[in-house]
Amino acid sequence: MNTVELIIKKRNGKALTKDEINYLIHSYTKGRIPDYQFSALLMAILLKGMTKAETSYLTEAMLHSGKVIDLSYVKGPKIDKHSTGGVGDKTSLILASVVAAAGVNVPMISGRGLGHTGGTLDKLESIPGFRTNLSLKEYKSVLKKCGAVLIGQTKDIAPADKKIYSLRDVTGTVESIPLITGSIMSKKLAEGIDGLVLDVKTGSGAFMRKTKDAVELANSLISTAKAFNKKVIAFITDMNQPLGNYIGNWLEVYESVMVLRGKKQGDLFDLSMNLSGAMIYLGGKAGSIKEGIEIAKEQIDNGKAFEKFVQMVELQGGDTSVILNPEKYPASKFKSKLKSTTNGYVKEINTYQLGMAALELGAGRKTMSDKIDPKAGIIFNVKLGDKIKKGEVVAELHSQSKDKINIAKEMILNAITFSKQKTTKPKLIKKTIK
Amino acid sequence: MNTVELIIKKRNGKALTKDEINYLIHSYTKGRIPDYQFSALLMAILLKGMTKAETSYLTEAMLHSGKVIDLSYVKGPKIDKHSTGGVGDKTSLILASVVAAAGVNVPMISGRGLGHTGGTLDKLESIPGFRTNLSLKEYKSVLKKCGAVLIGQTKDIAPADKKIYSLRDVTGTVESIPLITGSIMSKKLAEGIDGLVLDVKTGSGAFMRKTKDAVELANSLISTAKAFNKKVIAFITDMNQPLGNYIGNWLEVYESVMVLRGKKQGDLFDLSMNLSGAMIYLGGKAGSIKEGIEIAKEQIDNGKAFEKFVQMVELQGGDTSVILNPEKYPASKFKSKLKSTTNGYVKEINTYQLGMAALELGAGRKTMSDKIDPKAGIIFNVKLGDKIKKGEVVAELHSQSKDKINIAKEMILNAITFSKQKTTKPKLIKKTIK
Numbered sequence: 001m002n003t004v005e006l007i008i009k010k011r012n013g014k015a016l017t018k019d020e021i022n023y024l025i026h027s028y029t030k031g032r033i034p035d036y037q038f039s040a041l042l043m044a045i046l047l048k049g050m051t052k053a054e055t056s057y058l059t060e061a062m063l064h065s066g067k068v069i070d071l072s073y074v075k076g077p078k079i080d081k082h083s084t085g086g087v088g089d090k091t092s093l094i095l096a097s098v099v100a101a102a103g104v105n106v107p108m109i110s111g112r113g114l115g116h117t118g119g120t121l122d123k124l125e126s127i128p129g130f131r132t133n134l135s136l137k138e139y140k141s142v143l144k145k146c147g148a149v150l151i152g153q154t155k156d157i158a159p160a161d162k163k164i165y166s167l168r169d170v171t172g173t174v175e176s177i178p179l180i181t182g183s184i185m186s187k188k189l190a191e192g193i194d195g196l197v198l199d200v201k202t203g204s205g206a207f208m209r210k211t212k213d214a215v216e217l218a219n220s221l222i223s224t225a226k227a228f229n230k231k232v233i234a235f236i237t238d239m240n241q242p243l244g245n246y247i248g249n250w251l252e253v254y255e256s257v258m259v260l261r262g263k264k265q266g267d268l269f270d271l272s273m274n275l276s277g278a279m280i281y282l283g284g285k286a287g288s289i290k291e292g293i294e295i296a297k298e299q300i301d302n303g304k305a306f307e308k309f310v311q312m313v314e315l316q317g318g319d320t321s322v323i324l325n326p327e328k329y330p331a332s333k334f335k336s337k338l339k340s341t342t343n344g345y346v347k348e349i350n351t352y353q354l355g356m357a358a359l360e361l362g363a364g365r366k367t368m369s370d371k372i373d374p375k376a377g378i379i380f381n382v383k384l385g386d387k388i389k390k391g392e393v394v395a396e397l398h399s400q401s402k403d404k405i406n407i408a409k410e411m412i413l414n415a416i417t418f419s420k421q422k423t424t425k426p427k428l429i430k431k432t433i434k
Numbered sequence: 435m436n437t438v439e440l441i442i443k444k445r446n447g448k449a450l451t452k453d454e455i456n457y458l459i460h461s462y463t464k465g466r467i468p469d470y471q472f473s474a475l476l477m478a479i480l481l482k483g484m485t486k487a488e489t490s491y492l493t494e495a496m497l498h499s500g501k502v503i504d505l506s507y508v509k510g511p512k513i514d515k516h517s518t519g520g521v522g523d524k525t526s527l528i529l530a531s532v533v534a535a536a537g538v539n540v541p542m543i544s545g546r547g548l549g550h551t552g553g554t555l556d557k558l559e560s561i562p563g564f565r566t567n568l569s570l571k572e573y574k575s576v577l578k579k580c581g582a583v584l585i586g587q588t589k590d591i592a593p594a595d596k597k598i599y600s601l602r603d604v605t606g607t608v609e610s611i612p613l614i615t616g617s618i619m620s621k622k623l624a625e626g627i628d629g630l631v632l633d634v635k636t637g638s639g640a641f642m643r644k645t646k647d648a649v650e651l652a653n654s655l656i657s658t659a660k661a662f663n664k665k666v667i668a669f670i671t672d673m674n675q676p677l678g679n680y681i682g683n684w685l686e687v688y689e690s691v692m693v694l695r696g697k698k699q700g701d702l703f704d705l706s707m708n709l710s711g712a713m714i715y716l717g718g719k720a721g722s723i724k725e726g727i728e729i730a731k732e733q734i735d736n737g738k739a740f741e742k743f744v745q746m747v748e749l750q751g752g753d754t755s756v757i758l759n760p761e762k763y764p765a766s767k768f769k770s771k772l773k774s775t776t777n778g779y780v781k782e783i784n785t786y787q788l789g790m791a792a793l794e795l796g797a798g799r800k801t802m803s804d805k806i807d808p809k810a811g812i813i814f815n816v817k818l819g820d821k822i823k824k825g826e827v828v829a830e831l832h833s834q835s836k837d838k839i840n841i842a843k844e845m846i847l848n849a850i851t852f853s854k855q856k857t858t859k860p861k862l863i864k865k866t867i868k
Contacts, residue, residue, distance in 0.1 A: 007606035035470035172441035
């Protein structure tokens with residue numbers, strides 16, 4: 001096959017065949033197509049799109065660039081969740097334990113944080129000793145023992161995605177529904193799962209600012225999952241404010257532990273129960289999402305979910321003492337309260353900006369080589385629709401640097417828009433797509 | 435400036451500013467932007483287009499990536515011609531001499547052949563000793579002495595174009611009007627000309643198959659030339675059949691010499707006179723194109739054009755004896771006549787295919803490193819609308835290889851479509867745009 005002719009075919013808006021997509025992905029992964037040709041192809045895909053069939057072929061080619069984990073030896077259903085990412089989104093930590101406690105295996109391969117969003121791996125690694133770089137053998141062993149495992153992407157899993165993602169990042173070709181679909185689904189399908197629950201976020205802190213785009217991505221992910229005979233449910237959820245109140249790696253583990261220990265209110269709890277319920281339903285342990293949610297809540301009430309979390313932390317080498325006694329965790333050098341300078345109802349929160357403020361404090365990274373301060377972050381007390389009085393504490397900032405706290409305070413104040421009129425709370429789950 | 439942000443800006447269909455385009459072109463030329471980013475930008479430009487202003491900025495940035503030749507010391511007007519290329523297109527050889535004989539300087543920097551089209555440099559180099567790689571000093575000296583000079587692109591002229599063109603060629607980004615415009619005009623403007631006549635070809639042997647696309651390109655070239663205060667006229671001309679009858683490097687020099695010596699009929703003569711007339715008009719030596727054409731014809735009749743050609747060949751180191759006595763030129767090892775296998779009127783000629791047949795015989799190159807056989811080629815006797823009898827000679831093939839002749843014969847026969855009904859001759863000049 002001729003690479004230039006295939007670039008021209010896609011550029012002219014024609015659909016590529018399965019063989020052509022296989023050739024392109026495998027040749028690029030093996031270094032036989034240079035970056036400069038592949039980036040032209042990526043731009044053509046971004047601007048001309050791909051059909052459902054092409055998106056499935058792309059996903060399949062990326063999936064088979066590496067290993068597909070065989071979990072057939074693990075009894076029972078295996079269901080994972082994928083979130084498109086947001087600020088304060090720590091549901092993975094909660095639902096892995098809840099769903100495993102309900103008898104559904106959760107084999108989860110996660111990512112790291114970059115830019116305004118945190119990553120599950122970074123959050124878990126704030127627990128002293130916690131290892132996310134398990135071998136495939138250890139991965140299988142932890143899953144078998146505890147029903148949940150949370151690791152990072154290995155070199156064996158969809159290496160095409162790693163190479164393609166790096167190129168997209170520097171060539172203005174990130175925001176393409178088929179390319180995002182291939183990237184997400186090739187990794188998820190490699191886990192050896194039976195089904196997948198998708199949390200596609202939309203709003204000021206999400207990659208998809210507009211609900212329309214989030215729905216388009218959800219539909220693409222669903223059609224691809226179905227092409228691989230996987231059970232799938234997608235939720236379009238609100239990311240116009242942080243999920244929960246804690247932003248930052250250890251702070252998010254702390255908040256997750258609070259939920260697992262029975263703090264049963266707020267958007268974080270509600271969304272975690274919804275996602276867990278859908279996973280339990282897909283795993284065949286409930287007749288509906290609603291019933292799944294009831295079962296999920298029981299796992300919190302009866303303490304099994306928290307036990308499961310402690311077990312998983314232990315099996316992955318983490319220090320369970322900080323989970324059992326979170327107050328033992330070392331504190332940040334500086335903690336500072338930010339007070340409101342105005343009276344009013346919270347009308348808008350620039351959630352992206354809040355994520356960037358947490359990054360500024362040390363909780364995130366601008367480039368993949370940056371180091372993270374696990375203790376740094378923000379406890380953000382404010383929700384959309386809240387009535388705030390001047391002088392009221394809107395946030396507590398944790399950092400090793402006083403200068404950074406001052407910069408972040410400014411960013412947080414600028415991120416909140418107040419209104420004299422009463423404002424409404426957004427709907428947490430905007431849409432459920434099966 | 436941030437390269438990725440500029441790629442995204444263009445990808446989103448926004449116009450880039452002059453500063454942004456300067457940054458992109460100069461950084462890429464200097465190797466500070468990698469190929470993989472620039473190719474994504476090229477694809478975005480191809481698919482999203484550029485405004486007239488952007489196209490001028492692009493041309494200016496490419497022009498100033500190298501030297502602009504100062505010809506102010508040469509007295510009189512300096513007018514060049516650019517053709518978008520076709521099969522048998524040898525007008526440059528004729529008009530340079532005709533126009534110089536009429537007192538208008540023709541400083542011409544030309545290209546080599548690639549694929550189905552020949553290049554003026556290769557044609558001239560079929561004359562033993564002819565040097566196309568003159569230094570800028572020699573270029574100026576020949577122009578001053580004789581009023582016409584024909585050389586190849588030097589490293590000093592628009593180096594951005596060389597680098598960008600190589601990348602476009604392997605990334606499916608050749609067919610973009612703004613990119614083609616920047617490539618052509620940056621080189622032509624570097625010559626130090628006052629005006630330019632454009633021969634934009636359309637048809638089965640042209641890069642622009644459709645007249646609509648040729649007109650679009652002509653308009654883009656014209657608006658860019660005007661942005662640089664250059665006089666300009668464009669002709670949209672037919673390339674649904676070879677121009678003249680000779681295809682191949684020496685064969686085309688031979689046919690040009692025949693025209694310069696007074697063979698005053700056929701499409702090659704007509705187009706050469708039209709282009710010459712327009713150049714003489716732009717150079718201020720005639721009051722109209724029509725008058726320019728009359729002056730051009732006089733230069734043939736009075737022998738001055740041929741004298742000029744001989745002088746130019748001599749000044750550029752060529753052996754004038756083969757120009758004065760073309761029969762002295764070494765013959766190809768094999769010459770073979772191709773006869774028609776059918777009766778009928780010539781309805782269509784796949785001119786691209788004819789160019790490829792000439793290439794097969796040794797007259798062209800598939801890649802820039804291929805060697806050319808200057809003697810090889812085709813004398814093609816047939817024109818659209820001609821009535822051909824079975825057994826009539828349609829072509830004479832010249833090559834060093836009998837096998838190649840057999841392959842090329844098959845290609846030529848397949849390239850001609852006959853009809854029982856009378857067919858029409860195409861209009862040579864479809865449109866004149868000022």
